Amino acid sequence: MKIVAVIPAYNEGGRIGETILDAARFVDAVVVVDDCSKDTTGVEARAHGAHLLTHLVNCGQGAALQTGMDYALKILRAEIVVHFDADGQMRGEEIPMMVKPIVDGQVDVTLGSRFLGKAENIPLARRWMLKAAVVFTYLTSGLWLSDTHNGFRAFSARAARSIRLRQNRMAHASEILDQIGDKKLSYREIPVTIRYTEASLAKGQKTGALFRIVSDLFKSKFIH
Amino acid sequence: MLFKILLAIFAVVVMVRVFKQYRAKKVGANWFGFWMIFWVLVIVVSYTPQTTDLIAQVVGVGRGVDLIVYISLPIIFYSIFRLVVRQDQQNKELTDLVRKIAIDNAEKPKN
Numbered sequence: 001m002k003i004v005a006v007i008p009a010y011n012e013g014g015r016i017g018e019t020i021l022d023a024a025r026f027v028d029a030v031v032v033v034d035d036c037s038k039d040t041t042g043v044e045a046r047a048h049g050a051h052l053l054t055h056l057v058n059c060g061q062g063a064a065l066q067t068g069m070d071y072a073l074k075i076l077r078a079e080i081v082v083h084f085d086a087d088g089q090m091r092g093e094e095i096p097m098m099v100k101p102i103v104d105g106q107v108d109v110t111l112g113s114r115f116l117g118k119a120e121n122i123p124l125a126r127r128w129m130l131k132a133a134v135v136f137t138y139l140t141s142g143l144w145l146s147d148t149h150n151g152f153r154a155f156s157a158r159a160a161r162s163i164r165l166r167q168n169r170m171a172h173a174s175e176i177l178d179q180i181g182d183k184k185l186s187y188r189e190i191p192v193t194i195r196y197t198e199a200s201l202a203k204g205q206k207t208g209a210l211f212r213i214v215s216d217l218f219k220s221k222f223i224h
Numbered sequence: 225m226l227f228k229i230l231l232a233i234f235a236v237v238v239m240v241r242v243f244k245q246y247r248a249k250k251v252g253a254n255w256f257g258f259w260m261i262f263w264v265l266v267i268v269v270s271y272t273p274q275t276t277d278l279i280a281q282v283v284g285v286g287r288g289v290d291l292i293v294y295i296s297l298p299i300i301f302y303s304i305f306r307l308v309v310r311q312d313q314q315n316k317e318l319t320d321l322v323r324k325i326a327i328d329n330a331e332k333p334k335n
Contacts, residue, residue: 033326049333053326059319067323071330168319 006068013039022092062172112152116191
């Protein structure tokens with residue numbers, strides 16, 4: 001089956017090359033969506049053999065993921081699409097584990113979970129914020145998950161086609177879960193390892209971003 | 225008294241700006257007329273607030289000032305709502321455009 005990894009990237013110069021090489025060992029193609037980075041992300045992605053798509057305007061991670069999925073499905077004819085982070089938090093060697101239930105035809109979607117797996121160095125404040133998100137997700141989408149904001153996901157082509165992200169920024173993580181619930185896609189959580197490094201923590205969602213995510217979600221539910 | 229003077233100065237400044245935008249053809253004749261009348265009314269009401277009391281009594285609100293608040297708040301809230309919706313729509317259109325350009329110009333790996 002043709003497996004394509006989609007990596008949204010914004011200012012990931014210095015890290016993106018290694019991430020591409022790590023993921024490329026386990027997939028047929030790597031698609032990097034450079035979300036108008038100000039550094040050498042695009043150059044490095046090109047040099048490391050990824051398909052490179054460039055956003056001329058910074059649109060956010062949700063928009064970059066959707067662009068990558070469109071390309072993977074329509075142009076590369078992907079049969080499985082994997083969402084993979086650019087910052088080296090995820091392990092390429094766990095991709096086969098993520099896609100296996102889809103290849104075997106057991107589920108449409110797999111979602112990585114830090115709490116079923118071995119999370120390394122999750123700060124306490126972030127751990128509690130993620131727990132709160134579990135309850136929020138259950139209330140809004142009906143999905144009870146151990147980890148709701150994990151960027152490691154895999155979709156069958158059918159599932160990927162049925163998902164349409166409208167949330168450009170970080171609220172897309174909740175939006176994906178909402179759509180999995182709405183479209184009644186079958187899913188399974190897979191334990192994955194997320195490495196929290198200093199660089200990824202500095203770049204990751206700050207606790208203050210929670211307000212923005214909630215307000216984006218609020219708008220998406222009441223305005224669209 | 226100071227408040228009335230400041231409000232009048234503000235209204236005049238805004239009217240001058242609106243006029244300049246009208247002259248630069250950034251604002252249509254209808255909008256220009258509407259905003260001119262609106263700011264003239266602001267000045268009139270600030271100097272003779274009792275004029276609004278008459279209207280307030282007709283519609284059954286105690287004071288003219290209250291009437292203005294009751295009318296303006298819903299208008300302001302609705303305008304904000306409209307702006308948010310429009311901004312959201314434009315954002316979506318921009319994203320679609322950026323996406324199309326990105327996919328049309330995708331760079332494939334050389335080997």
